[in-house]
Amino acid sequence: xxxxxxxxxxxxxxxxxxxxxxxxxxxxxxxxxxxxxxxxxxxxxxxxxxxxxxxxxxxxxxxxxxxxxxxxxxxxxxxxxxxxxxxxxxxxxxxxxxxxxxxxxxxxxxxxxxxxxxxxxxxxxxxxxxxxxxxxxxxxxxxxxxxxxxxxxxxxxxxxxxxxxxxxxxxxxxxxxxxxxxxxxxxxxxxxxxxxxxxxxxxxxxxxxxxxxxxxxxxxxxxxxxxxxxxxxxxxxxxxxxxxxxxxxxxxxxxxxxxxxxxxxxxxxxxxxxxxxxxxxxxxxxxxxxxxxxxxxxxxxxxxxxxxxxxxxxxxxxxxxxxxx
Amino acid sequence: xxxxxxxxxxxxxxxxxxxxxxxxxxxxxxxxxxxxxxxxxxxxxxxxxxxxxxxxxxxxxxxxxxxxxxxxxxxxxxxxxxxxxxxxxxxxxxxxxxxxxxxxxxxxxxxxxxxxxxxxxxxxxxxxxxxxxxxxxxxxxxxxxxxxxxxxxxxxxxxxxxxxxxxxxxxxxxxxxxxxxxxxxxxxxxxxxxxxxxxxxxxxxxxxxxxxxxxxxxxxxxxxxxxxxxxxxxxxxxxxxxxxxxx
Numbered sequence: 244x245x246x247x248x249x250x251x252x253x254x255x256x257x258x259x260x261x262x263x264x265x266x267x268x269x270x271x272x273x274x275x276x277x278x279x280x281x282x283x284x285x286x287x288x289x290x291x292x293x294x295x296x297x298x299x300x301x302x303x304x305x306x307x308x309x310x311x312x313x314x315x316x317x318x319x320x321x322x323x324x325x326x327x328x329x330x331x332x333x334x335x336x337x338x339x340x341x342x343x344x345x346x347x348x349x350x351x352x353x354x355x356x357x358x359x360x361x362x363x364x365x366x367x368x369x370x371x372x373x374x375x376x377x378x379x380x381x382x383x384x385x386x387x388x389x390x391x392x393x394x395x396x397x398x399x400x401x402x403x404x405x406x407x408x409x410x411x412x413x414x415x416x417x418x419x420x421x422x423x424x425x426x427x428x429x430x431x432x433x434x435x436x437x438x439x440x441x442x443x444x445x446x447x448x449x450x451x452x453x454x455x456x457x458x459x460x461x462x463x464x465x466x467x468x469x470x471x472x473x474x475x476x477x478x479x480x481x482x483x484x485x486x487x488x489x490x491x492x493x494x495x496x497x498x499x500x501x502x503x504x505x506x507x508x509x510x511x512x513x514x515x516x517x518x519x520x521x522x523x524x525x526x527x528x529x530x531x532x533x534x535x536x537x538x539x540x541x542x543x544x545x546x547x548x549x550x551x552x553x554x555x556x557x558x559x560x561x562x563x564x565x566x567x568x
Numbered sequence: 569x570x571x572x573x574x575x576x577x578x579x580x581x582x583x584x585x586x587x588x589x590x591x592x593x594x595x596x597x598x599x600x601x602x603x604x605x606x607x608x609x610x611x612x613x614x615x616x617x618x619x620x621x622x623x624x625x626x627x628x629x630x631x632x633x634x635x636x637x638x639x640x641x642x643x644x645x646x647x648x649x650x651x652x653x654x655x656x657x658x659x660x661x662x663x664x665x666x667x668x669x670x671x672x673x674x675x676x677x678x679x680x681x682x683x684x685x686x687x688x689x690x691x692x693x694x695x696x697x698x699x700x701x702x703x704x705x706x707x708x709x710x711x712x713x714x715x716x717x718x719x720x721x722x723x724x725x726x727x728x729x730x731x732x733x734x735x736x737x738x739x740x741x742x743x744x745x746x747x748x749x750x751x752x753x754x755x756x757x758x759x760x761x762x763x764x765x766x767x768x769x770x771x772x773x774x775x776x777x778x779x780x781x782x783x784x785x786x787x788x789x790x791x792x793x794x795x796x797x798x799x800x801x802x803x804x805x806x807x808x809x810x811x812x813x814x815x
Contacts, residue, residue, distance in 0.1 A: 340664035
């Protein structure tokens with residue numbers, strides 16, 4: 244199979260889903276390219292899991308019969324040819340789908356065969372996947388006897404054993420310890436180079452460390468989508484924290500060209516905000532040297548994704564309540 | 569794919585100690601009943617020999633034995649079918665099947681055949697016991713084969729019903745009780761209807777089995793079982809599809 248870089252592996256259009264009167268998902272459209280890791284971010288109950296269930300064919304979107312929406316996996320319509328389309332999918336649901344009475348080897352070979360792998364190539368894939376997920380020593384263990392973290396790994400292993408084009412992971416690092424989280428994130432990053440990965444999470448650090456692109460969900464709608472690097476700059480403040488052992492008065496600092504606001508954090512530390520186009524850092528440094536302010540710290544302010552996320556979701560909530568009134 | 573799913577069903581069954589326990593206990597009960605019937609037959613055999621056209625060992629031992637097995641199935645099948653879909657839902661393993669390249673028909677037939685094979689293994693114990701009589705006497709092959717066919721069709725129809733009820737719920741216990749209740753209801757409909765030509769007889773699988781049990785091969789009985797099984801298998805496929813629609 245020839246792999247064209249940046250080909251679109253997953254395209255979903257106008258997904259809507261109601262549960263009774265509750266509108267769980269409204270008009271969600273997603274696109275995913277090969278070699279891309281997409282993070283689906285949102286509060287609990289924002290509709291992340293429902294979206295992923297629809298993308299994997301476990302749940303049909305409303306209006307599927309009337310062609311109001313479409314899901315294409317590698318160009319094959321999931322709604323019209325589900326069997327062919329699902330062969331390109333690997334899915335780890337919220338609760339890993341493990342047959343607890345089977346051994347890891349039996350289970351993984353079953354999962355591989357189930358996804359249409361030839362029995363001759365299963366053995367090789369099994370060894371490779373066990374090694375990738377750190378399960379080398381656990382091949383003959385019964386899944387029910389493994390710890391939660393290892394069960395999660397088996398769950399990830401079943402999603403990737405057949406080399407699917409699209410890997411869907413629903414909160415893959417839940418219940419793991421910090422070392423395991425780091426290993427799994429490295430694995431996801433590695434998978435993202437050759438496959439397309441879509442993962443849902445409410446952990447911003449996860450998005451920051453593994454995702455190329457972020458889509459934020461709230462109340463069943465996608466409210467923001469961009470690369471994760473861009474997202475961090477979204478409405479971010481430019482400024483730094485400066486520590487001076489022998490500081491001048493606030494007025495002197497505020498007088499420096501480009502500085503818009505100075506706030507005293509302690510007797511020697513100040514938070515300095517400046518306009519985005521003019522960075523007064525070099526001016527400040529030379530002044531500190533000339534006038535003996537004794538510089539001891541200069542840390543740029545980084546907006547964390549956390550701040551940005553809260554800002555975006557709050558703005559959306561405010562807009563929504565504004566509309567209602 | 570169907571074979572793969574059926575094999576997985578069997579593997580999951582045979583790695584559980586409870587399965588082996590059920591197998592052992594059932595064979596013990598079958599053997600006990602078989603020996604009791606055989607004992608009774610040997611006691612009355614001298615008197616039977618004086619009759620002009622005496623009933624043979626097949627109709628006095630084998631036929632009642634099959635009748636008992638058909639009643640035991642009533643209790644056994646719900647315990648096994650409850651696991652099929654309800655337990656997979658509860659253990660969240662069903663999503664693996666739903667997100668795999670399988671159609672609903674594959675899933676339903678895989679599960680149906682897996683359990684059918686398992687029950688055939690259990691039943692084969694009975695058949696072997698009865699054929700051991702061939703060491704000492706001649707057997708009525710026709711009556712035996714008609715009973716074996718009847719029992720097989722009866723098992724298939726029970727599994728199809730249990731599979732459907734298992735697809736309705738995520739609670740294995742409710743699936744078991746539901747299947748048991750329906751099967752008992754169908755049985756009571758048969759024995760409760762006094763009139764010989766009451767339509768209630770027609771809906772009961774056990775009534776249709778009676779003809780096989782007496783060595784009477786009637787195509788309408790066979791058609792009943794095939795239809796009964798097919799209807800519930802199709803309903804299960806529909807139910808799995810509706811699950812994706814209604815969540």
